[in-house]
């Protein structure tokens with residue numbers, strides 16, 4: 001069955017980015033001039049997704065507004081002849097069909113996905129975390145949909161990390177299945193270095209069969225009463241199998257301060273209007289430090 005729908009959980013509190021995220025959703029913090037979540041919706045649209053379901057919460061209305069039409073502003077830009085800005089504005093409201101559902105309280109990623117059950121219905125769907133950016137030639141979700149279509153099993157995105165960093169990630173283990181695909185037999189949340197089955201870390205992208213909702217209902221909330229998506233995925237792996245897809249591209253955790261800065265610099269260095277000055281500035285300040 002074709003993957004047509006995306007769920008983007010964006011109801012978290014963003015505590016690592018306080019005070020910036022007190023009144024502004026962290027998913028709206030811009031990488032230069034484009035909110036992080038817009039890159040994610042674009043990735044979904046470029047991967048063939050037609051319907052986007054945002055899971056939002058208190059104080060997250062700016063996300064919905066961002067993807068809505070703004071006729072008054074469009075008219076003004078049109079009158080002023082600001083064609084580039086007009087095109088950029090129109091892109092935000094035409095990338096995909098967008099709906100939203102509220103998560104009453106941030107009770108974990110698993111609970112956020114469960115909130116989208118009715119809107120997803122009985123079909124496979126992609127989950128893209130609202131603060132995880134992947135910059136790649138083939139959109140990350142597309143890479144995963146291709147693997148899903150090949151093996152007809154739920155798929156999680158994986159990326160190799162330095163061995164001494166495995167304890168900061170969810171880590172998977174399994175047997176190679178094909179090019180960049182693994183038949184998974186282990187999923188561990190933040191393992192000690194000596195317990196880790198590999199250095200393949202989970203990235204915030206998943207293709208899930210609708211049976212995930214049944215597994216989510218079976219798992220108990222973990223510490224902090226949060227329902228963990230990985231607990232339900234581990235059950236699914238044991239009963240139906242789960243495939244890992246080692247994706248290509250650069251990943252940025254924009255919910256983390258350093259990751260956010262990295263993304264701004266990397267994307268700035270790719271922009272023709274910014275790169276020359278940014279490169280010169282970085283050269284200057286690095287020289288001053290030596």
Ligand code: UTP
Pocket residue numbers: 009010011012013014015016017027055103105106107108109111112129130131255
């Ligand atoms: P994070 O754990 O990175 O987000 O969840 P957070 O809780 O907002 O961040 P900190 O740790 O407090 O800084 C990854 C994604 O899942 C969403 C978040 O909005 C984020 O995009 N999420 C998380 C939900 O939608 N609901 C939740 O209950 C938890």
